[in-house]
Amino acid sequence: MVATFTKKGSSKIWALALHGGAGPMKGENYDRSEAHMAELLREGGRMLEKGCAAVDVVCEMVKELEACGLHVAGKGSAPNRDGDYELDAAVMDGETRQAGAVAALQGIRHPILAARAVMEHSPHVMLVGRGAHDFAREHKLKRVKSPENYYQPATRKQNKTGELAHGTVGAVALDADGLLGAATSTGGALNKQPGRVGDSPLVGAGLWADERVAVSCTGIGEYFIRTSAAVDVSARMKYARRSVDEAAQDTLDNISFLGGEGGMIALDCLGRLTTPFNTAGMKRGWIHANGDFKVATFG
Numbered sequence: 001m002v003a004t005f006t007k008k009g010s011s012k013i014w015a016l017a018l019h020g021g022a023g024p025m026k027g028e029n030y031d032r033s034e035a036h037m038a039e040l041l042r043e044g045g046r047m048l049e050k051g052c053a054a055v056d057v058v059c060e061m062v063k064e065l066e067a068c069g070l071h072v073a074g075k076g077s078a079p080n081r082d083g084d085y086e087l088d089a090a091v092m093d094g095e096t097r098q099a100g101a102v103a104a105l106q107g108i109r110h111p112i113l114a115a116r117a118v119m120e121h122s123p124h125v126m127l128v129g130r131g132a133h134d135f136a137r138e139h140k141l142k143r144v145k146s147p148e149n150y151y152q153p154a155t156r157k158q159n160k161t162g163e164l165a166h167g168t169v170g171a172v173a174l175d176a177d178g179l180l181g182a183a184t185s186t187g188g189a190l191n192k193q194p195g196r197v198g199d200s201p202l203v204g205a206g207l208w209a210d211e212r213v214a215v216s217c218t219g220i221g222e223y224f225i226r227t228s229a230a231v232d233v234s235a236r237m238k239y240a241r242r243s244v245d246e247a248a249q250d251t252l253d254n255i256s257f258l259g260g261e262g263g264m265i266a267l268d269c270l271g272r273l274t275t276p277f278n279t280a281g282m283k284r285g286w287i288h289a290n291g292d293f294k295v296a297t298f299g
Contacts, residue, residue, distance in 0.1 A: 012176040013271045013289050014048035016041060018061055020071040020283030021167035022218045022263035030283060030297045033070040037285045038295045040064055045287040048173065054181030054214070055093045058171040062089070062112040062183040065169035069152045071283070072167025074110065076154030077187025082194045085147050087187055088201040089115040090126075094180030094209035099125050101201035102132040109142040109150075112185045115201070117141065125203060129195075153190070168200050170207065170216025172267040180214035180269060182207045182230075189221075199224035204231035212237050212269055213244055218282065219262010223255045233266050244268040245276075252276045 018037055024030060040061055047057050066074025077085050089111035090101035100119025103126060105111050114136040118127050127135050137143070144150045154167065168186040175181075184207045186200040198221025199206035208215045208230035215230040224230070229251050236247035248266040255262065256278050263277025265284060275284050285295035 013174065013178075014176050015174045015267055015271045015273060015286065015288045016044045016048060016057060016061070017172050017265040017267055017273055017275065017286040018065065018284065019168070019170050019216060019218055019263070019265050019275070020065065021169065022277045022282040023261060023279040024281045024283055024297050026280055033283055034285075034295045034297060036068050036070060037283065041285050041287040041293065041295065044171075044173070048175055049289070051176055053177075054173040054175040054179050055091065057173045057175070058181045058183035059091055059112055059116050061171040062169055062185050063110050065171075066110055066112060066185050070154060071169045072154050072187045072190070073169040073185045074187070075150065075152055076167070077151055078153035078190045079151070080188075080192045080194045080196070084194065085144075085151055085187065086194065087111045087185070088197060089183070089185035090201040090203060090207050091115050091119060091183040092181065092203060092207055092209040093119070094182070094211060094214055097210060099203045101126040101203065102136070103128040103197045103201045104195055105129075105132045105136070107133055107144050107147070108136045109144050112183055113141050115183075126201060128197070168206070168218040170218060170265060172209070172214035172216050172265050174214070174267055174269065174271055178269060180209045180211070180267065182209040182214040182216050184216050198222070199229070204228050206230060208234055210234055213247075213266055215248070215264055215266045217262060217264040219255070219279070220260050223258055223260025224262060226258065227251065227254050229255060229264065233264070237268070244272050245274040248274045249276050252278055
């Protein structure tokens, strides 16, 4: 679906959208996750209204989504086949295209803060495994000292294709200065092969932010990697002159053609938002300076 926003009074346009993963299970109750997302959207809206930068807001939103344990990310992550918790995250600043990411990260409570530290305190874009862990500890990020006690897997169910359930959380924001930011975080596919990395921490696949659009993806990551899904939305807008709604749907149609499942949230520099998905539902919500507000899982 697409939400097109117009200004009402103030010349300052801002907008924020969140997702908690595509492919929620029919019959499950998502009231808690919807209520928490609504609370976060209101807080993020207050931040943007006060003039906070888009990249600050998306990092704060994803941090809280990691902490809540209601999604397959952060505290809600599940172990891989070896019983270890390997988490991925990334953030991108649309103004500068600076980005930071971590993959197969163990023992750090908030992967998104580790990704931001990579962006702001290193010359690199991505760190993985032990190197990412050591870097996060050097920057005094909170550790997970007892994984078996801290992590509370949000789901253990298989999806209709027989693959174990997956999940990603993400945020995209447009701030009052007209700048965009995007962030993602995930625990990856349940029961995944140790060392497996999906699209979430890969700039251009799982997220993207530039002067046109901010995108955060969710779904079976291999398909989003193979289609460079997030940056493809921006490319379609630039070269084919597609609207954000058309570009995101075209990209998702390409993923569907290959047999992939998932969805995305995409927000352009004029505050126009789209949230397409090809699964039964996608946990998502948005808030806008003009008063538009919605949280939904199905439909």
